[in-house]
Amino acid sequence: MTRHTGDDGDEASGTGASERHGDADDGTRSRPGVPELGRDEQPAIFVPDDEEGEGDEAAGSGAGEAMDPRTSTDPRTATDQRTATDGGVESATGGSDSAELDPDAYDPIDVFPEGDLDLRDGADSCYKCTSCDTSCPVAEVDDEFPGPKFQGPEQWRLKRKDDHDIDESITSCSNCMRCDDACPSSVPLSQMHNEARGQFVEEQMEKLSLEYVRNRILANYRTSARLASVVPRLSTFAMNFGPARWAMDKVLGIPKEREFPEFATRTFREWWRDRGGAQVENPDKRVAYFHGCYSNYNTPEVGKAMVRVYEHFGYEVMVPPQKCSGTPMFANGMLKDARRHAETNVENLVAAIGDGADVIASCTSCSMSLRQEYPELFDIHGIEDVSDHTFEALEYLRIHEDLDGALAESGGPEDDRELAYHAPCHARNQGLARQAVETFRDVDGVEMEDVGDSCSGISGTYGWKSEKYEKSMQIGEEMFDHMEDAEGEVGMTECPTCAMQMEHGTGYEIEHPLQLLEETVVA
Amino acid sequence: MAIDSEVLVVGGGLAGITAAVAAAREGADVRLVSHKASTLRQASGLIDALGYVPATEPSKPLREGPPTAGRNLDPDEWPDPEGPLADPFEAMDRLPDDHPYRLVGADALREGLELFDDLVGDAYLGGHTDRNALVPTFGGSVKPTARYPASAAAALASDDRPTLIVGFRSLTEYDARAFADRLAAAGVPFDVAGTEVEFAEAFRADAKITRLAKALDRDEPIDGTPAREALAKAVGPHLHDVVDDEGGVDRVERVGFPAFLGDDHAAEVRADLADRLGADVFEIPMGPPSLPGLRLEDLLYDALDDAGVRFETGTPAVGYEVDGDDRIDHLVMDRKGSEVPYGAEAVVLATGGLVGKGLDSDREGVREPVLDLHVPQPADRYEWFVDDAFGEQPYARFGVRPDERLRPLDAAGEVAYDDVRVAGGVVGGADVAREKSASGVSLATGLVAGREAAREVQQ
Known part of the structure; x- marks a missing residue:
């Protein structure tokens, strides 16, 4: 018997909602092929559902239902259909002379005209301890950045007034999401930041400005990468060609100091097609691989390692059609782009889940996005199922396989390895900051040293902007120092952009834990 | 399959860290999980043991009759707390019988402080004497x-x-x-x-x-x-x-x-x-954001690593499964929507008190949200508090009541689970804010809970 005791950590909602989550899970899990109904049916944030959504959002009462833990989430009950009020005697349900508060009519969220994502509950949970500010790597180096407490709950409240613009400093948030992990009160800080940034870009940013164009290009890395991969060698050369880089820096604000990653001569998906797809068939153990853009276009060896390791453990690997996870788009406020990509991803991943698969990502920002940001920001049908069924590649094996046993049996990699491991911020927020070190700490011939809990400073596209480059390197300094101090001369991390920063700051070659796992267990 | 370890410590503050290291030093394989980044970063960085013994009874009896808005009593009618104390150990006997210090004894505090000294080395002072230092805040x-x-x-x-x-x-x-x-x-x-x-x-x-x-x-x-x-x-x-x-x-x-x-x-x-x-x-030392707290967090997490403890943050405990009536089989952790079982032979619950959210309260009552442990409390909400904000607040002593081996007790006073130990703020009986005893209670109960959990595994 599993008793769900409703830890308060669950999203922004209170304990009541958590308990219901628990119950719902019990009822609906382990039924592959039947996506859950209900949980994901919540109104969208200000990004309109293509074409039809606007009217629903304006209706107002919908937002309250989904967010307020005090009211039933079952939209079929009549009590929720009526207009909610502040619960006082002047109830919009007709008013009452009774001095007793009617808990069903008590819905403070609807005090404000809505339409945006309703985060009042989260804003009210903030008791201003400033733990978020203390954990913010940008606030530590940037005098102009007012920190996550302002960007989150304070700005959210300011926005309730119609004449308040979003403060431009929201574009300096790097979306590392460390504030989420620091907040003892479970204020949905990154969700607030994502919403504010989306609104800023949508409503206040000059669409013809070079900054917008640059950010749009950075956010849509997949588009550039797809084009570049048609002629990978030429692209790698051209994009790093000195005069071209100088021009990019001057015109677009892409720092000339950075070296563009090399494009693979054969993408992961090409390799997958050429090898004839899955080599193992197993209807009982299926995973759908979300490789993301980087493993596909730049480091297919990570994707290949994933496939070989999972096939070694008897899994049938599926590689569904997919687009960008959205991470760089959230960080640049391009929520419409992110939603478009999410629709494709959710559709295909829900289909895979229907075939009995769990979703596996090798990039921790991809898994973060599918697990947390998707259900926080979009209301696509099935998006909660995707969130519930998504895991990081090593995490999934640690839960379902005897990985320690397999590693002990393997006797370690062929050559002794010394590695300097950096945990990406997005891994940290999924509770995965220590799993690589923990997995390999007892393996013969592997020395893996954690280079500390600092942020690498690149945060996806943040460090790819000329005006942020210096700050990005200042944030990364602590990690670089610790890497230099570590025994290993090879770096290791799950995040592709952290890997770029590690390489850029130290000159080390950087690997993914899956590659070490392949080397140890499969070889 | 589950994520298995011998001892599972829930909570990443001072009590949890102390319990984890104490258990690891007894030879147990230990994992520490915490919902969020450690609350040590909100702490002053000072390690208090016992600074005051506040009076728990007014000098004259409370007003008769039904309570209305708290128990009305002029703050001046409360005796002043005894202190500041020069020697925390000597004053322990004057604490209430059900205070955690009385349960685990002065030696537990002494050993807890010794363990702390060992973990932080030169970074902290004061270990040369039993006596309190007076530090301006x-x-x-x-x-x-x-x-x-x-x-x-x-x-x-x-x-x-x-x-x-x-x-x-x-x-x-x-x-x-x-x-x-x-x-x-x-x-x-x-x-x-x-x-x-x-x-x-x-x-x-x-x-x-x-x-x-x-x-x-x-x-x-x-x-x-x-x-x-x-x-x-x-x-x-x-x-x-x-x-x-x-x-x-x-x-x-x-x-x-x-x-x-x-x-x-x-x-x-x-x-x-x-x-x-x-x-x-x-x-x-300042309130949050606290650099001394952040530095202490760094020191203690390094010490956890050195002790071979596995740890992770970002994983709240959302449920549990029992094995028979009196043992926990595993806890259920939430990883961004996916629920993952964490198996253990012994569990240390060090989730904090009302501020740390190891205790949860609403108008209906006060409860312990991870394992649903019994939290004694007056049925009438108006008896949870008194009007004087700095007075003897009953709610300050709310918490799980354990036996002397720190096993949680149920409403009947029986051990609720044989393989669970409680430590730190979740343990009731102390008014740590008024006593200036929060760190000491965490160290003393953490040490005992950790050792007890390791012994439970080795049985």
């Missing part, structure tokens, strides 16, 4: 504490050297002059003056304290002058601000700053400033 009061960070060493109130307290206009919550006045009013045995200098003005008005610490860590140039030199220059003109009782002017021998003197290189920043000022430099 940023409210302008003086706190009795068992251990203090090396950065506060020059701050001790028992020291009689003339002292300058430095503040900055941009740090609004910290008023150096009011602070110095309050210290003087408290009767400290030294001459003290407060002054506000221009240094933090170079940063934006609401610059984060971590920004100032980083600038000093890196000795960043501020308007062309390296940060440490700039700070020393700003303080320099005030080194003769202290006037003694006879009206004579003394050059100060120690200078107190708000606790932002560096993060990773704090000792170096302090030494550098002391050198430039020709006076000892100390930090005054």
Whole structure:
């Protein structure tokens, strides 16, 4: 018997909602092929559902239902259909002379005209301890950045007034999401930041400005990468060609100091097609691989390692059609782009889940996005199922396989390895900051040293902007120092952009834990 | 399959860390999980053991009749707390019978403090004696504490050297002059003056304290002058601000700053400033955001790693499964929507009290949300509190009540689960805020809970 005791950590909602989550899970899990109904049916944030959504959002009462833990989430009950009020005697349900508060009519969220994502509950949970500010790597180096407490709950409240613009400093948030992990009160800080940034870009940013164009290009890395991969060698050369880089820096604000990653001569998906797809068939153990853009276009060896390791453990690997996870788009406020990509991803991943698969990502920002940001920001049908069924590649094996046993049996990699491991911020927020070190700490011939809990400073596209480059390197300094101090001369991390920063700051070659796992267990 | 370990510690604060290390030192395979980044970063960094023994009974009986808005009693009718105490151990017998210290005994506190000393090494002082030190805190009061960070060493109130307290206009919550006045009013045995200098003005008005610490860590140039030199220059003109009782002017021998003197290189920043000022430099522990708390967190998590403890943050416990009636089979952790079972042979619950959210409350009652352990409480909500905000608040002592081996008790007073131990703020019976005993209770109960959990595994 599993008793769900409703830890308060669950999203922004209170304990009541958590308990219901628990119950719902019990009822609906382990039924592959039947996506859950209900949980994901919540109104969208200000990004309109293509074409039809606007009217629903304006209706107002919908937002309250989904967010307020005090009211039933079952939209079929009549009590929720009526207009909610502040619960006082002047109830919009007709008013009452009774001095007793009617808990069903008590819905403070609807005090404000809505339409945006309703985060009042989260804003009210903030008791201003400033733990978020203390954990913010940008606030530590940037005098102009007012920190996550302002960007989150304070700005959210300011926005309730119609004449308040979003403060431009929201574009300096790097979306590392460390504030989420620091907040003892479970204020949905990154969700607030994502919403504010989306609104800023949508409503206040000059669409013809070079900054917008640059950010749009950075956010849509997949588009550039797809084009570049048609002629990978030429692209790698051209994009790093000195005069071209100088021009990019001057015109677009892409720092000339950075070296563009090399494009693979054969993408992961090409390799997958050429090898004839899955080599193992197993209807009982299926995973759908979300490789993301980087493993596909730049480091297919990570994707290949994933496939070989999972096939070694008897899994049938599926590689569904997919687009960008959205991470760089959230960080640049391009929520419409992110939603478009999410629709494709959710559709295909829900289909895979229907075939009995769990979703596996090798990039921790991809898994973060599918697990947390998707259900926080979009209301696509099935998006909660995707969130519930998504895991990081090593995490999934640690839960379902005897990985320690397999590693002990393997006797370690062929050559002794010394590695300097950096945990990406997005891994940290999924509770995965220590799993690589923990997995390999007892393996013969592997020395893996954690280079500390600092942020690498690149945060996806943040460090790819000329005006942020210096700050990005200042944030990364602590990690670089610790890497230099570590025994290993090879770096290791799950995040592709952290890997770029590690390489850029130290000159080390950087690997993914899956590659070490392949080397140890499969070889 | 589950994520298995012998001892599973839930909670990443001082109690959880102490329990995890204590269990690991007994040879157990230990994992520590915490919902969020450790709350140590919100703590002052001072390790108190027992500073006061507050009276639990009024000098005359409470008013008869049904309670209305709390129990009305003039605050003046409460006896003053006993203290500040010179010796925390000696006073323990005067605590209520069901206080955690009375359950686990003075030796548990002594050993808990020894373990702490061992984990933090030179970074903390005070271990040379059983007696409390008196350390100024940023409210302008003086706190009795068992251990203090090396950065506060020059701050001790028992020291009689003339002292300058430095503040900055941009740090609004910290008023150096009011602070110095309050210290003087408290009767400290030294001459003290407060002054506000221009240094933090170079940063934006609401610059984060971590920004100032980083600038000093890196000795960043501020308007062309390296940060440490700039700070020393700003303080320099005030080194003769202290006037003694006879009206004579003394050059100060120690200078107190708000606790932002560096993060990773704090000792170096302090030494550098002391050198430039020709006076000892100390930090005054502050509320959150707390650099001393952050530094302690770093030290203790390194110690966890050295002890071989596996740990992770970001995974809240959302459920559990029992094995028979009296044992926990595994806990269920939430990983961003996916529920993952964590198996263990023994569980230490160190999730904190009402502030740390190890206890949850609403209008209906107070409960322990992870394992649904019994939390004794008056049925009438109006008996949870008294009107005097600083009075003997019943809710302050709410919590899980354990036996002397720290096994949680159910409503009937029987052990609820044989393989569970409780430690720290989730344990009831102490009013840690008034007693100044939060760290000591965490160390003492953490130590016992950790050892007990390891023994449970080895049985």
